[in-house]
Amino acid sequence: MIAMMGFPIEEGLPFGGGLFICLSKEERVDTRLSIAVQKNGRLSEKSLELIKSCGIDFYADSRVLKASASGFPLDFLFVRDDDIPQYVADGVADIGIVGRNEYDESGAELSVVRDLKFASCRLSIAVPKGFQYTGLGSLEGKRIATSYPRILSRVLKENGVNAEPVVVSGSVEITVDIGIADAIADLVSTGTTLKMNGLEEAECIYRSSAIMVASPDMADEKKAVLSRLLERIDAVMLARHKKYILFNLPSDKLEEAARIIGGMKSPTVTPLMDEGWVSVQSAVDEDRFWAVFEELKALGAEGILVMNIEKMTE
Numbered sequence: 524m525i526a527m528m529g530f531p532i533e534e535g536l537p538f539g540g541g542l543f544i545c546l547s548k549e550e551r552v553d554t555r556l557s558i559a560v561q562k563n564g565r566l567s568e569k570s571l572e573l574i575k576s577c578g579i580d581f582y583a584d585s586r587v588l589k590a591s592a593s594g595f596p597l598d599f600l601f602v603r604d605d606d607i608p609q610y611v612a613d614g615v616a617d618i619g620i621v622g623r624n625e626y627d628e629s630g631a632e633l634s635v636v637r638d639l640k641f642a643s644c645r646l647s648i649a650v651p652k653g654f655q656y657t658g659l660g661s662l663e664g665k666r667i668a669t670s671y672p673r674i675l676s677r678v679l680k681e682n683g684v685n686a687e688p689v690v691v692s693g694s695v696e697i698t699v700d701i702g703i704a705d706a707i708a709d710l711v712s713t714g715t716t717l718k719m720n721g722l723e724e725a726e727c728i729y730r731s732s733a734i735m736v737a738s739p740d741m742a743d744e745k746k747a748v749l750s751r752l753l754e755r756i757d758a759v760m761l762a763r764h765k766k767y768i769l770f771n772l773p774s775d776k777l778e779e780a781a782r783i784i785g786g787m788k789s790p791t792v793t794p795l796m797d798e799g800w801v802s803v804q805s806a807v808d809e810d811r812f813w814a815v816f817e818e819l820k821a822l823g824a825e826g827i828l829v830m831n832i833e834k835m836t837e
């Protein structure tokens with residue numbers, strides 16, 4: 524990366540326009556990382572929200588296909604999710620946020636740099652009422668409609684089942700009713716769509732969530748930008764799974780309280796004016812939060828204050 528006085532040129536903050544004249548357009552563009560994000564759909568909002576939480580400002584309008592961040596060398600490309608793996612593989616974008624299902628189905632060979640843990644869903648076999656499903660073997664010789672033939676075929680092969688995938692690009696749920704399939708393999712999150720179409724979820728064969736993929740051959744300058752981005756994403760994701768808790772406690776209960784909080788390095792302890800009392804603060808895993816809260820209360824903790832954490836590092 525070309526830098527002067529510690530400021531990367533592409534952010535260009537402390538300099539006038541004159542300095543940019545020294546650089547060709549390609550040199551400047553090359554140090555910016557481009558990210559492909561779904562334009563409109565289940566991944567769009569959370570993908571953009573995650574990047575905004577990383578302190579990266581940009582203006583995204585659903586009518587435009589491109590945008591640039593200010594203050595961070597990141598350019599956006601808003602596209603259909605199906606196209607994201609190929610765009611990254613072809614170098615149209617350096618990284619992308621896509622469902623693991625789309626990535627695996629595409630067959631592209633990219634680096635999966637993070638599981639972002641949103642848009643979770645499962646690919647399940649669903650059958651009509653009355654279908655005697657006792658396992659994948661029940662699908663032997665059957666027609667299975669799906670938009671994910673690659674993943675389905677892999678699972679069937681691994682389980683030694685010979686069945687015929689019927690590839691459809693949408694409305695998979697109606698294929699049994701209209702007689703072109705005996706069962707389906709489709710994405711499920713709540714299961715409502717299956718029920719509404721008279722189908723029963725028989726077995727989950729694959730799990731997915733949003734992932735960040737990256738081109739395996741990126742210039743070192745871009746790799747450095749990606750590391751900065753991932754560092755911010757990790758801080759945001761870690762903070763989302765923690766709560767910050769503050770409370771007052773009789774000092775003789777401190778050891779017990781530390782055991783209840785667990786999982787962290789020693790909590791911060793400050794003496795109070797009131798002799799024999801201390802103020803304690805610590806981060807707590809969100810999934811253990813209520814158990815910790817109740818146990819601390821039972822121990823004699825008072826004035827318990829709970830806060831969301833915006834960003835944190837381990």
Ligand code: PRT
Nearest residue numbers: 564565603604605622642643644710711712713714715716
């Ligand atoms: O236009 P574009 O091609 O970009 O979008 P798309 O319509 O192909 O994708 P989109 O926005 O529907 O989904 C994007 C990604 O979200 C998927 O690739 C998955 O990784 C993830 N995801 C999470 C889901 C679901 N949950 C989901 N429930 N994708 C689709 N569904 C559909 C499913 O196909 C079925 O029709 O929702 C229906 C089932 O939902 P439930 O809640 O009734 O079970």
Ligand code: ZN
Nearest residue numbers: 603604605606
């Ligand atoms: Zn799609």
